[in-house]
Amino acid sequence: MWRKLGLMTLLSMSGYLYAADIALTMRAEKRSTVIVNGETLSIHKAITRINVGDQITIVLNYHNKSQDDAYNVHIDNPIPAGTRFILGSGFGKEAVFLVSYDGGITYEEDFKIHNTPVTHVRWQFENLAGNAQGEVGFQLQVERADHKLLR
Numbered sequence: 001m002w003r004k005l006g007l008m009t010l011l012s013m014s015g016y017l018y019a020a021d022i023a024l025t026m027r028a029e030k031r032s033t034v035i036v037n038g039e040t041l042s043i044h045k046a047i048t049r050i051n052v053g054d055q056i057t058i059v060l061n062y063h064n065k066s067q068d069d070a071y072n073v074h075i076d077n078p079i080p081a082g083t084r085f086i087l088g089s090g091f092g093k094e095a096v097f098l099v100s101y102d103g104g105i106t107y108e109e110d111f112k113i114h115n116t117p118v119t120h121v122r123w124q125f126e127n128l129a130g131n132a133q134g135e136v137g138f139q140l141q142v143e144r145a146d147h148k149l150l151r
Contacts, residue, residue, distance in 0.1 A: 021065040029057045054142045063133040073125040082144035085118035092136030095123040
């Protein structure tokens with residue numbers, strides 16, 4: 001699914017690498033409205049078509065499949081060309097969410113407004129317990145018709 005979405009996610013760890021067995025999966029969703037029994041509801045649906053102006057949510061599920069804790073785990077994701085990261089949209093329990101404006105060289109908290117776009121996002125876990133699982137994510141705005149999300 002990573003190739004289909006045109007997104008690349010990197011998992012890096014420092015410390016005891018031999019003890020960690022961390023799996024990642026990714027999905028992309030778009031908010032849609034449906035009418036159920038006359039009531040309009042907002043739901044997230046898997047992406048089948050993307051248009052300029054759409055806001056999409058990228059969700060990464062992680063699972064430490066090892067019984068052992070993993071330390072200093074980073075999940076990094078570049079922002080695809082033709083899209084823009086929506087400031088303040090990063091989420092994930094027990095992770096510090098950071099953004100990069102320089103191609104992933106340095107990261108900082110997502111509370112400053114820069115004149116340059118966010119190029120990468122990162123979730124940083126000090127300790128990921130054995131068998132821990134959860135999800136992290138962020139939102140993108142599609143800005144150009146030549147985006148690479150579904151190619």
